[in-house]
Structure formats: C-alpha cells, structure tokens
Amino acid sequence: MTGFASFDDGRCSVHILRTSQFHTRHIHVKMTRPMRREQVTATALLPYLWMEGTGEHPSALDLTRRSEALFGTVLQTAIGKRADRHVVEVYAGMPESGAGPDTLYKEVLELVWQVALNPATEGGVFPAGHVERQRSLHQKRIASVFDDKVQYAYERCLEEVAGDGPEALPRFGFVDALETCTPTRLWQTYEDFLRESRVHVYLVGPFADAKAEAERILRHLHKAFPGAADSAAGTFSHVHPLPPRGADERSVVEEQAVMQGKLNLGLRTGVAYADASYPALLVANGILGGFPHSKLFRNVREKNSLAYYASSRLDALTGVVSIQTGIEVSRYEQALSIIREQIEDLRNGRVDEEELEYTKRGLRNQYQVMLDQPMTMADLHFTGVLAGHSRPIGQLLHEIEQVSREQVVQAAESWQVDTIYFLKGRVQASA
Amino acid sequence: MRETFIESLGITVYEETLDNGLHVALLPQPGFQQVFVTLTTRFGSTDQAVDVPGRGEAWVLPDGVAHFLEHKMFDMPTGDVFADFARHGAAANAFTSFEQTTYLFSCTEDLAENTRILLDYVQTPYFTDSSVEKEKGIIGQEIRMYDDNPDWRCFFGLLQCLYQRHPLRIPIAGTIESIAQIDADLLYRCYKTFYHPGNMLFFAVGGFDPAALLDVVRENQAAKKFPTFSVLERNPPAEPAEVRQERDVAQLGVSQARCLMGWKDGQTGLAGTQLLRQELLTGVILDTLFGRGSDFYHRLLDEGLIDQQFSWEYEVSNSYGYTLLGGNTTDVDTLIRRVDEAIEAVIRNGMSAEAFERNVRKAKGRFVLGFDSPSGIARNYTAYWVKGVDWLDSLAVLDSLTLEEAQRRLAEHLVPERRAVSVIEPVSMATGV
Numbered sequence: 001m002t003g004f005a006s007f008d009d010g011r012c013s014v015h016i017l018r019t020s021q022f023h024t025r026h027i028h029v030k031m032t033r034p035m036r037r038e039q040v041t042a043t044a045l046l047p048y049l050w051m052e053g054t055g056e057h058p059s060a061l062d063l064t065r066r067s068e069a070l071f072g073t074v075l076q077t078a079i080g081k082r083a084d085r086h087v088v089e090v091y092a093g094m095p096e097s098g099a100g101p102d103t104l105y106k107e108v109l110e111l112v113w114q115v116a117l118n119p120a121t122e123g124g125v126f127p128a129g130h131v132e133r134q135r136s137l138h139q140k141r142i143a144s145v146f147d148d149k150v151q152y153a154y155e156r157c158l159e160e161v162a163g164d165g166p167e168a169l170p171r172f173g174f175v176d177a178l179e180t181c182t183p184t185r186l187w188q189t190y191e192d193f194l195r196e197s198r199v200h201v202y203l204v205g206p207f208a209d210a211k212a213e214a215e216r217i218l219r220h221l222h223k224a225f226p227g228a229a230d231s232a233a234g235t236f237s238h239v240h241p242l243p244p245r246g247a248d249e250r251s252v253v254e255e256q257a258v259m260q261g262k263l264n265l266g267l268r269t270g271v272a273y274a275d276a277s278y279p280a281l282l283v284a285n286g287i288l289g290g291f292p293h294s295k296l297f298r299n300v301r302e303k304n305s306l307a308y309y310a311s312s313r314l315d316a317l318t319g320v321v322s323i324q325t326g327i328e329v330s331r332y333e334q335a336l337s338i339i340r341e342q343i344e345d346l347r348n349g350r351v352d353e354e355e356l357e358y359t360k361r362g363l364r365n366q367y368q369v370m371l372d373q374p375m376t377m378a379d380l381h382f383t384g385v386l387a388g389h390s391r392p393i394g395q396l397l398h399e400i401e402q403v404s405r406e407q408v409v410q411a412a413e414s415w416q417v418d419t420i421y422f423l424k425g426r427v428q429a430s431a
Numbered sequence: 432m433r434e435t436f437i438e439s440l441g442i443t444v445y446e447e448t449l450d451n452g453l454h455v456a457l458l459p460q461p462g463f464q465q466v467f468v469t470l471t472t473r474f475g476s477t478d479q480a481v482d483v484p485g486r487g488e489a490w491v492l493p494d495g496v497a498h499f500l501e502h503k504m505f506d507m508p509t510g511d512v513f514a515d516f517a518r519h520g521a522a523a524n525a526f527t528s529f530e531q532t533t534y535l536f537s538c539t540e541d542l543a544e545n546t547r548i549l550l551d552y553v554q555t556p557y558f559t560d561s562s563v564e565k566e567k568g569i570i571g572q573e574i575r576m577y578d579d580n581p582d583w584r585c586f587f588g589l590l591q592c593l594y595q596r597h598p599l600r601i602p603i604a605g606t607i608e609s610i611a612q613i614d615a616d617l618l619y620r621c622y623k624t625f626y627h628p629g630n631m632l633f634f635a636v637g638g639f640d641p642a643a644l645l646d647v648v649r650e651n652q653a654a655k656k657f658p659t660f661s662v663l664e665r666n667p668p669a670e671p672a673e674v675r676q677e678r679d680v681a682q683l684g685v686s687q688a689r690c691l692m693g694w695k696d697g698q699t700g701l702a703g704t705q706l707l708r709q710e711l712l713t714g715v716i717l718d719t720l721f722g723r724g725s726d727f728y729h730r731l732l733d734e735g736l737i738d739q740q741f742s743w744e745y746e747v748s749n750s751y752g753y754t755l756l757g758g759n760t761t762d763v764d765t766l767i768r769r770v771d772e773a774i775e776a777v778i779r780n781g782m783s784a785e786a787f788e789r790n791v792r793k794a795k796g797r798f799v800l801g802f803d804s805p806s807g808i809a810r811n812y813t814a815y816w817v818k819g820v821d822w823l824d825s826l827a828v829l830d831s832l833t834l835e836e837a838q839r840r841l842a843e844h845l846v847p848e849r850r851a852v853s854v855i856e857p858v859s860m861a862t863g864v
Contacts, residue, residue: 021462023802061729068724069789072796095799140738143686149579257684257858260575292513305568326576361520368539369465
C-alpha cells in the first residue's frame, strides 16, 4: 500500500489513501488554527454545536437517526489539540458493503458537509436551545477531566510543562468563559474559524480516481471557505517544539481524595518531528519507557514492585517526554530516585545492545501495524503537516533502523526534567 | 482443517482440534500487515469453586487467582518472556475477565518464532514463592488504580448489588487481602487444573497463511506431552432471582455523581445460537429505548439530567445475564424514575417497528465496521468461544430478529424486582475521605 496522495488548493487540502483492503470507508475532516486564550472555549464548543443539528436535519436526534439509518454510519465531531493548535474534527466511518459502491459514500460525505458548513440556525445564528444544551454539557465535559485520575495527572503535568505558552491551554477551554458564549458570539467565532482555519480532508477507501475526487471536494470547499485559494498554505506557520527552559525543575504537588499516588515527570527535549534527530529521540524514549522491556517497566515495576504502570510517552510536536507511574504515596522518594536513575543511565550511555535492538524492532512493529490502521496513519500524516516535514512511514522505518547508540545518548543529553508532578491522597498524606 | 466461508463478510475461518485437545481457529485477512495471535484458557475470575475430578468436594479459590496466575505466567526459568517477544519485534500482553484468561501478541514479522514463544511460555509454569510475593506489590497497585476509577467502582458496586452468590460479585483482580493468600503451590495447582490444551483456544487473525501457521502450532504441540483431559465441572452456586440489595452508594474524588442501573436475567442456561440471539436481541432493544438515536436519550439531555457518556450494555453467558444502563447524572432519583417510566410506557404501548428495524440495521453496520480491527475481532471471537458461541453468526442472527420477540423479551427482562442501582457520589472537597 502506498501512502496518502495530497491535493492542495490554498488553505484547503485533500489527502486520499486509495485502498480496497478495509470494510470501512473513512472521511476525516481536520480544521485547525492556533489556540488563543480568548477564543479557546468558544472554538471548543463548535464541533459539539454542529452535532446539534443541520439545516436539513434540524435536531441532534434527527441528525443521529440520519447517520444511523445509513447502515450504522458513525458520525462524530470532536475537539482536539496538537501542540499550540486547536483541531476541530468531523469524522464519518461507513461500511463498504452497505449499499452500492459509491452511493453510501456520497450520502455520508454530503452529511459531513452539512454538519460543518450548514449547521442549524435561528435568526442567523446558532439556535438558543442548542447553545443552552451544549453550554451545559460542555461544563460537564470540562469537569469530567477530573474523574479519570491517570489521564488527569498526565494532562496536569503537561500543562505545567507548557508553562505560559498556548500549549498549556486546555482543549475544552474554561468553565468561566462559557457565560460569554452567547449564540451571537459563537456564530462570530464560527465565521472567524471558517475564514481563518487550515482545512485538511482525509479520505480512505476504494476510490477509482483520487485526483478527480480531490478536485470535486476542493471545488466544494472553495465555495464554502471564503478566500480559500487566496491565502497561500505557507502563511500557516509550522509547530515548533518547546525548548528547555532554565535549569530549575518545577515541583507541583496536588492533593485529592485518591487511593493511589500519581507521579508524573515532564521533560522538555527541544526536539520534535521535523528535526533530523527525531528518530533518535523516538528510540531514546522507547528505551526509557515505551515498552515492557524498557528501563522504567523493568526497574520501577519488575525489580522494585512499586507500580503497575510505569512508562513514558513522547509528544511528536512539542517534543515533551512524559513519564507516568501510579504508586503508593509513601514510596514517592524511592520511585522518583529510581526514575531519575533511568534517565541518568540513558544520558550516560548505559544502554546495552539488546535494549537498542529490541526498541528499534518494537518501534518498527508499531509503525508497520499502523499500515492496518488508516486513521492512525492519517494522524501521523497530519503530524507531519503541522510540523512542516513529510516523513512517509517507509522513510521513518529506515531512519529508525539507522539510529546508533551514540545518537540515542546524544538525544537524551539535551533532555531536561522540567516538572515533577505528584497527585497524592489526603489520607496517606496525613498518616 | 475445516473451512467456513462467510459470504457477507468475505472471510474464511479455518478450524481444527489437535490431538491434545487444543482448538485452533484461524481468520486470515489478506493485505493486513499484522497478525494478532491469542491463546485463551477457560479460567476467569468467576471460576471460584470447581469440582475437580477425584476430589470429594468443590475446591474454593481465593478471589483474584486467575488474574494473579496471568501475571506470573510471564516468568520463565530463563527470565522474563517480554525480552523474547521484544527480540522478535512482537508486542505482548494478556488479560483476565470473568470467564477467560487470554495471552496475546501482535507482530508484523517473525510470526513462527513469536507463535512458538507464546505456546511455550503459556505451557511452562514456573513460579517461586519470592516472585509470587513480589507480584503482590505490583497487583496491589493495579487494584489501587481501579479503586480510584469511578467507572470500575460503579460497575462492581452494581454487580455486588445484583448478585447474592454468583462469583460475578468478585473483583477480577481480587483484593489486597485475598491475593495475600496466594502462593506458588496454589498457582501450580490452578495451572494444572485450568491450562490443559483441552480447555484452551489458539486464535489468530490478520495477514498470514493459515496452512503455514497451523503447521507451526501442530508441530509445537506434537512435541509436548499432556495428561488426558477431563472436562471440568463448574458449578457456580444457584443464584436466587432476587437482587442482593437495591442500592449501593460509594464516595470518590470525582466531579459529578454517576449512577448505573442494572437488571439481572432470571432465567439463565442458554448456549450456542440461542445465547447469541438473546444478546443481540437485548442489545437492539436497549439501543432502541436508550441509545443515541432514541427520544429518551435526547429528552434527558435536554433536561440536563445526563450527559453524553450515558450508555447501555448487555452481558450474557451460560450462568448469568445482566443489563447495565447509566452514566453521569445531576439527579440520581429522577434519572431512575425516568428510566422506569420509559420502560413501563414501552411495555404498555409497544415498541416502534421503525425504530426497531433501524437499530437492527445499525447493529449490522456496526458489526461490519468492527472487521477492520484484528484486536477487536480477537477479543470478540475468544470471548464468544469461551461461551460456546460462534460470534461470526451475528449477521445472520440479527437478520432473523423480530419485533414480537423483542416485545416479549423486554417485558420479561427489564422488571423492577430484578433491578439494582449503584451510585458514586463526589466526596465533599471540604471534608476529604
């Protein structure tokens, strides 16, 4: 299978993966613009408002029934965040074997455009009832982040690592700002968003003629997005990694009613997807905590029985490595010192041949599996688009293969522990 | 090797039961890079009391032992098996549920080597008392993690209300106290009882040649000796029709209350296609009444009573069946009342034929969409195999469902006498735990 073929027209792009391998045909629209504190909440509401109804299917119930009647087509919208970019998404997945070859696809595509480009209105703005319902749901959406402690600790740590930058803004926005999200204000945000956003449409399926399909879509988008062709794609700046800041580590401790402590570390590396040393960074993170053979799993979990999960994750765009563990609150010092040792060992070149080889093979497996997961491939492609660096999977695999131990050590040398975040329970704390 | 072609999905399944009793099922998906391989045994958290041949009375096991054994299988006399998989680029894992333990890996290269590693480590019990003690710290933290998880707590709170005796009540990982009783000797005994190939399934899905993979499994198994397999008698205690308690309330550090309502089936004992039929039928009923495309769901959203996490689930096996319904709510009692009223109304007035048909069609579409995920296929295929059900019959069964049986099923299943409620309340920030 080859990768996505891209077709651009100003700030709109269509990326098509032609394949007949899958039972599902996918349409994924990703619209993005830089996050700004004063817009972030209103922008986050847009994709949810879109699902409240369209001109043709004026309520959320009508819209849901319409998509479900199309052979169980999944129709979803979401708000995402990649580094300092807000990403408004519309996704549709439909079974290939539902109706005729392209009949279902055309109906679903039409529904996708209705959702994003023809939302229900009342007096020229979003209907007050829709806004009311979504403001109330959004408040709960924001509050829910608090309920999954593993995820909460992960996000809180990243927020601290991002400091004052736009990367620290929460993708759902702020409860306080919901009050100002009136129908008129939201409609204004919507129009601004259509005018300013960079639009990417990902398609996966057995398209007979990718170019013709892309052109058809671009013609449609041209009408919908004011000035689509005038603004050159180049005016959208690329995303850059967070540079290491100062020498001081930040320590953040939070207390909640929890049984298990969550010890998370955030490291700034200053390296991201577009850098030549990105593959070495991927391997370094893998050796540290990407796999069950990695240093964190072996030492924090297997050797010392301190945790059930102990791993690290690399954000390709910000270049932040985040380490996550769930531990007994009283074992904080011991766990932290073991984690630090693992980072130091990596920096000092204490990486044996097996760790290097296993990690490279593990990464190769992950990226090869991705070829079976077209939506994950689309995400990786999108990462490349945001970073301004195209890296087909084949090339990435080759680059990983070439990474030497020296390059891994070199990559780890610039790492800086930026934030140590600890979520702990009140009971244990006072015991 | 038996071949079954399923036209509606364009797939062929290959099956064979080896001489030692191991059942092998292979589902090739041409064009896929990965192969997802699983080895499953019928040993789960609900296997709490077993009649072992030759023993007089039922053997009672500590809570969480199946899951504990799963963790310890990864130890080999030569070290830990993750390194072996890593050498061949495979991603390995395992999970334990109510009725099964499944060991798995996915890989894009070295399929034969990885398959042998899987078969060999799951067929090599190696436990020492010191490694068992060490594992208690790790599993202890896994239990703690679940203790803080509101979905998990609400779910088990509900099962503990619904069931008086059935071991569904037992948390899958057990408790810190119950796993303290586990030692190497017990693990060996459980291993001998539950890990005979005659109690197990080898299932692979993805891009591979079935004949070649079957050869690898056959050859590996032929070289090993096993005693004769005698079928295990699992006798879960008879479960009374009534629920144990109507409501359970727990407090956690969450932002909002959540509430799960549950109904347990009075009649159990279904098997095969009948069981699959009951599962799919109940699913369509629940989706029609409470799903995203129902009036009910949108009315409650409008009232601000629920949010978009509101969902339903139906689980059925030979010895149990239950429906779950709920999510976050601003008012537990109003939510319960609304649900009761909705059920009464549809029992009285009948279900809309249009909505029923739409949801059957949706269920069929969603089944097909699932066929792009080898891991999802493996999870479903193995879980249904353990129950003695061929999951791949689902489309045919969905096609044959009728509104009349839905109406009957609804009236006998969703009854107030067999209902319980589990509530998680936010702990007050001022007072702490």
